[in-house]
Amino acid sequence: MVTLTEARENRTVNDWVAFFKQADIPVLRQTARELAALREREDEMGARDITRVVINDPLMMFKVLTYANNHRSRHQLQDLVQVEQAIIMMGNSTFFDQIPTVPHVEDVLDSHVSALVDLLKLMIRAHRAGYFAADFASHLMDLHAEELRVAASLYDFAEMLMWIFNPEAMSEIRNRQAADKTLRSRVVQQEILGFRVVELQEALVHVFNLPSLLTDLMDEQRAHLPRVRNVQLAVNLARHSADGWDNAALPDDYKDISQLLHVDIERVMHIVGARH
Missing domain, CATH: 1.10.3210.10 (Hypothetical protein af1432)
Structure with missing residues (x-):
């Protein structure tokens, strides 16, 4: 495990990759706020509603696609490239439970x-x-x-x-x-x-x-x-x-x-x- 201080000091791609593998990737506060509002009425909205929020935030998009492609079923042979397709495959409840909307970019910086x-x-x-x-x-x-x-x-x-x-x-x-x-x-x-x-x-x-x-x-x-x-x-x-x-x-x-x-x-x- 590589700490943030070590990654900054060692100045290598490998150290930064090792750090990012266990880092909490932040998202925009606005993204977290909008997704929290959607979660409150989870039963009445679909993957498209979530997608509209996710595609406004490249960091959230990154989190969704990496989660989806690392948790594919054995029957899912193709890469998941589209955000909506990835959310449909994992389901709304998995999305809300497994992809955190913290920390926030604004707090980290x-x-x-x-x-x-x-x-x-x-x-x-x-x-x-x-x-x-x-x-x-x-x-x-x-x-x-x-x-x-x-x-x-x-x-x-x-x-x-x-x-x-x-x-x-x-x-x-x-x-x-x-x-x-x-x-x-x-x-x-x-x-x-x-x-x-x-x-x-x-x-x-x-x-x-x-x-x-x-x-x-x-x-x-x-x-x-x-x-x-x-x-x-x-x-x-x-x-x-x-x-x-x-x-x-x-x-x-x-x-x-x-x-x-x-x-x-x-x-x-x-x-x-x-x-x-």
Whole structure:
């Protein structure tokens, strides 16, 4: 068993993975509040009602999918990739009994307000990326749009976990990059964390038994495949539009999305809700 202090000091992916295996992953307080309200009328609502709450919180989505895929019946051969499908398979009562809605992100980062702000921005961005990915998939008549929503929403989940459990180091990375715009994320991560966040993400996907389809959809090496391209473009769009619609990178995003969806750029801007 690796403690949080040891994980921070040892600075290796393996130590962080060992820590996360027994860590209590927090969720947003709003998620806990909404799920508590649903639990009070458990008999009259279905998996879809729970799903609507879960997909707003990438950390809760992570908890649901890891639990579902680690507790599959022997007859369930396929990975559970969609949140609603996972909740249906486990049943409402198992969901409420086995997936805790504590601790809360806001409490864990109570003494790190700036890190909390950065984490919440990242989670909002992840949720928007999921929305964009599902929307693009619908335009392409992809019958499994929800899989793309999940992949885009969880694209940065290792970074979210590091903001929660290693806020000082993540704040230092942010400050260094703010001071030097040419500094590459991967370089500064390696220097301060001892590894790149993408390496941690790959290890966590494997250890937590997340569906292999998700790793495929998050894999930049497969960017030539349309569904992987969808996820990448949704993540890029969410990142570049996080502070408004005047980011210099957005015209390139619109062009790439227009090629993916086979529509003109004006149509893309309408689809994504871009404002001139």
